[in-house]
Every structure is written in structure tokens, then in C-alpha cells.
Amino acid sequence: MNLLYKSGKILIVVLMLGLFIGAVSAATTEVTIEKYTADGLLLNTTTVDYRWMEANLPVVGDGLTHYYLQGPVFEGDLWDPTESVNVETKDMGALKGTAVKDLCELVGGAEEGDKITFVASDGLKKTFPQKYIYHPEPAMGTVFLSWYSKEDGYVPEYYTGMRLMFTGDTSLNPWGYHVFGIADEKATMDEQDWYYYSGKYPTTTGLSVQNIETISIVSSVPATVQPETTAAPSPSFSLLICVLAVFGALLLFRKL
Secondary structure, three states: OHHHHHHHHHHHHHHHHHHHHHHHHOOOOEEEEEEEOOOOOEEEEEEEEHHHHHHHOOEEOOOOOEEEOOOOOOOOOOOOOOOOOOOHHHEEEEEEEEEHHHHHHOOOOOOOOOEEEEEEOOOOEEEEEHHHHHOOOOOOOOEEEEEEEOOOEEOOOOOOOOEEEEOOEOOOOOOOOEEOOHHHHHHHOOHHHOEEEOOOEEEOHHHOOOOEEEEEEEOOOOOOOOOOOOOOOOHHHHHHHHHHHHHHHHHHHHHO
């Protein structure tokens, strides 16, 4: 009886742990796009799922072309200008997705100086300036949200989607792959946006946030402050003043 009781407790713990892990790491099938003023006023918001994106917005990727990131380089030049180290193991798959720029446009777009924050289902955040999304360098390529992988299919079966990805280019690496590598990161991103593994080794895998559920645009412009206005007396109030004045004059006339 004791053994059965203990086995039941273990089974419950295992099931609860499985549910917790599943909830934390589950793929997202829709994304909410929000636009705020610099002082936090919500201007616009909308939520779309991957089916709507595929049907209504241009699709990035053909489901055949593989896109690569680059892991850390532990020896030699940490920025690996040949883009040849720790790349082949960072194949993110033959993907399809939607350009982040097109998603931003659904809520009014982002302007120069705006910040765009990507929030994952586990709370992880990554913030980019507008220029990466709207005017990326060729080495970075299109920044997109992937919702399909040839290997796994659509989200949620594609369990790391929706994922922040980069199309990169084929100019540096020896294989002609579409890679957004660490030399590309250095060339195309501001220094404060470079990602380091263990605080020392640059990578691009750390930029690729998984399971994104929210994209927030924060404008560099605060909400317009409406000027204070002095209310004019209403017609009814003015009429009342006139009536009282006439009545007062009549009383005064009668006393005279």
C-alpha cells in the first residue's frame, strides 16, 4: 500500500513537471503587436495568428532555403571574419515567416528613433532600434518571425516558433549558406546590441528569441499634450443672467 502511495505521488510530480515545462516552452501561434508613445500611452494594438499572416502578408522564405546563425568561436579571432566556425550546427531550418516590418505596419508602423521590443512567452525580451527592422544592411537581411519549418511543419509543431530570425546573406561563408554570423553582427549592429555567450564570446544565436508572443513599438515621441482651454459660458447661462438683470431692473424701477 505504501509503495503504491509513493508511486502515485511520484507520478503526479512527473506529470506536473511535464505540464510546467510544456507551458513554459510552448510554441506561440499568434502574436500581439502594440504601439506606445514614449510616455507609455497605448496608441494601437492588434493580434494575428500565423494562418492570417500567411494568407494576408508577404511570406519570407520558401520552406526550402535554410537559414543559419552562428555560435561562439572559442579560439583565434572571436569575430570569425570567414564565417566558417560553429555555423553548420546552427542550421535553424528551412523556414517561412513574416517580416517584422509588415507586422509593425498593422498598428501604424515605426519611425526613426523608435524602439521595437520582442517578448517571449517566458518573459524574455530583446529590443532593437527601428533601423534594423526597416533599413537592415544586406548582411543582416530581413528580420522576420518564423512560423514554419520544413522539418517540423507549422507552429505549434514547430516548437521554437514563432522565432525571431534573420535571412542574412551568402557573401562570407564558404558554403554559400544564408548566414547571419557574428562578423555580420559586428558590421550591421550597434555595439550595445551585440550578444555575448558567457559575457565574452559573441554569437548571433542569442539574438534569436523563441516563442514570441508580443511585439511592442515604443515611439520616441511623447503623447501630444492638449492645451488647456477656458470654457465659454453656455447660452442657457447667459440667458439666465439677462433674465435676472431685467428682473432686478424692474424691481428697482418699482421702488423708485
